[in-house]
Amino acid sequence: MTAWYQKTAHEIVDALMRGDATSLEVTQSYLDRIAAVDPQVDAYTQVWQDSALTQAEQIDQQLADGNIPGPLTGVPIALKELLCTTDGYTTCASRMLENFQSPYNGTVVRKLAKAGAIFLGKVNMDEFAMGSSTENSAIKKTRNPWNLRCVPGGSSGGSAASVAADCCTFSLGSDTGGSIRQPAALCGCVGLKPTYGRVSRYGLVAFASSLDQIGPLSKDVEDAALALNVICGKDVMDATSADLPVPDFRKALTGEVKGMKIGLPREYFTDALNPEMRELIEKAIDVFKAQGASFIEVSLPHTEYAVAVYYIICTAEASANLARFDGVRYGFRHPDASNVQELYVKSKSEGFGPEVQRRIMLGTYVLSSGYYDAYYLKAQKVRSLIKSDFDNAFAQCDVILTPTSPTQAFEFGAKTADPLEMYLSDIYTISTNLAAIPGISVPCGLTKDGLPAGLQLLGKPFDEATILRAAHCYEQNSGIDLGKAPIA
């Protein structure tokens, strides 16, 4: 029999409902697993053993009383370090917030708790979600469970690694330009970025407000749907959350794609695409065809500007979002400052890491008087064009299929010397955020190095149901089983 920690969230809920296990047994199984393998992976920044066991006891009591807390009853999960919780710390993997305790729980955290989920702790990330390898964490280095010499991707690297190492059922990450989907691909798990506005951002420490979105990283598509069911919906605390009906995303998982039209963007399948990735994607296309889907070529003509547009908009927003970290009210406060100006300069210079400082400076520059029109304003205009590209493409197809990441997981230090090289890790995922549409990454095989690869399915705004259905059908029919990451 497989251990509880190897199971999915929906399997655990079913087992608890049937009385095959107690929440305490399941939770303990995960805590033991974390103790056994996390010292190698270093996904967790905080393990909340005591509170997790207390939560589990409460769940068992409720079940014994005949109450079912919710759709995630007894499901042990992990949270990215930038989700605000009154328990533990909310560090954003930054020295700036290393001792920061949030006075409130974010909306997703409240929803998960209400649904019966058990919080195992928090997981590592690139500082303030800025990065694609989790190497920018000020706390620790998280390793890819498939190869401990490689990065887990980022910025939700801890979220992906904890799922891949069976150290939680699913985890929550955040995705600003690919930060859920890219690490999910690199660690061989499912990663879903919902439509902008589908999930409340209240309690997500902002990197780029118009791009950030919370989503799950999970072991299978059904768990992604289950998690989305719980966390989505209009929130009065977030003006940008959408007041739209929320379907039961699990019901969308029919196992069928017959008649579905899938678009392949010409601009994503160029000679620049790594041949091994291309081969894996082509195999996946065959799986979809066998299930009755049809393919057409579509065009996203402004793709080449996406990275530039993204790095102007996200740095501009970040420069304002991170201004509040100044040592005055909370967070790192430099002890040797003789006036307020010095307090700002010293606290920020020592509290923020180099990548965060770089982005704050870039963002400040593009918003500056005399440069605003040339950079920020123009970037917003091109962003509209990128969005129209998708509108036009979706007039011809139901979903768009692309690779998730241009490469497999790379070794530590491989891209740290050249920020631009690192920025290109998100080349296939960035446009999704700019267009505010949903995207999901599902594993599509292993490379010859034995590292996972992912394919990405993009959908129309608020049509997560269709990409979940397609991803689920592929998962069920591809015959691909990555197996478990090779760690003890």
Add this chain to the structure above:
Amino acid sequence: MEFEAVIGMEVHVELNSKAKVFCACSTNFHASPNTNVCPVCLGMPGALPVMNRDMVDKSVAVGLALNCTISRWSKMDRKNYFYPDLAKNYQISQYDLPLCFDGYMDVETEETVRRVGITRAHMEEDTARNTHTLGNGESGVDFNRCGVPLLEIVTEPDIRSAQEAYEYLTQLKQILLYLDVSDCNMEEGSIRAEANISVRPVGSTQFGTKTEVKNVASFSGTMKAIAYEITRQIQVIKAGGVIEQETRGWDADRGITFSQRKKESAHDYRYFPEPDLVPIVVDEAWEQRIREQQPELPNARKRRFQQVYGLTSYDAMVLTLTRNMADFYENTVQAGADTKKAANWIMGDVQALCSEAKKELDETVLSSTHLAEMIQLIDAGEISGKIAKDVLAEMFVSGKAPKTIIEEQGLVQISDSDALLDAIQKVLAENTAQVEQYKAGKERVIGFLVGQVMKATTGKANPGMVNDLLKEELSK
């Protein structure tokens, strides 16, 4: 060479919404420091603003009162600068698409009407309040004020004198109070004025270099600061100097302005659209709803008082100074009082009682119905005007009806000729010398005799009747 001043005003008004603009915290000014705060107004990580509709409603009301166009589509922006009174180190404000724009206000004085263009009125959040008087060498920040809804009203450079600036501010405040959108309490900083001042040779169409005068505690202080600044600038130019673009403060004790910040240290605020908020769409129906709720504004009401109640322009102006007083006046008239008499009583005795009690009219127990009754009692000859003054004073304190007071204190006027004749005959018997004088043709002396009768009746006699009866008796 003759110079003229060119002045534009920027006024910040704290709106009187119960909740802050982006969270549910109270806007109560008198709470202990840092008690009306939450993650949103403290700018805690992960917290998000959500716009309070009340701010938009009130801002639209101001915009309409100032004859502005209301933007069908506007947005909020981030104004970036570092200062400890700013929780997020950016202020949520409006930059290029203000909610209200292209309006005007007719500033009316006794002789003139000057139309002052309103460039814009835009919404923003107030900042926290810094304190440097904790006494231990530390500075404190009180975030209670952070996030209080603030409307900034900017004029065109249409004002030409310190007096006009003062009139503009006073009448703007009057309109805001009529609209009930702000308490306009200067001491608590709910209305704050800044003036942009330049001078130029008369006839010139070019603007001179302007200075900005800020942080003045009162409108009269602003007027003095502007007057000083105009004189200073003219002197500098006449002496061959140049005006530097700068921000100047006002030293009320010395009566001078002084340099605070030069232009070269001006901020680059790096405005950009606030991504945490959705655009503000005020459609025709929304604007119409506010338009229908608008009260009659001071100038219109003043004109109506002149036309409908036959008041002089001065009386109409005084009675419409506040909405409460104007309402009180109209209620008094509607309750049956003579229009002119009601005006005189309210502008005279009632105002005197209010200022003595240091109360606004609506803070007292005096009712307009009672005042109307009192005026009618005088007209009916039941009490004298003199007694009425005492009755009014009692009404002002106790809120009792005039008839009750008259009965309780036995103040009913004696209009019974038999009762009066007794008193008159007594007075005539006691003042034979004066009676002789009268009969000898010195008719003025009747005033003295009337006074004696009034005295004898402790003021309750109907003076008209006393006069008539006295004459009758003396001619016998």
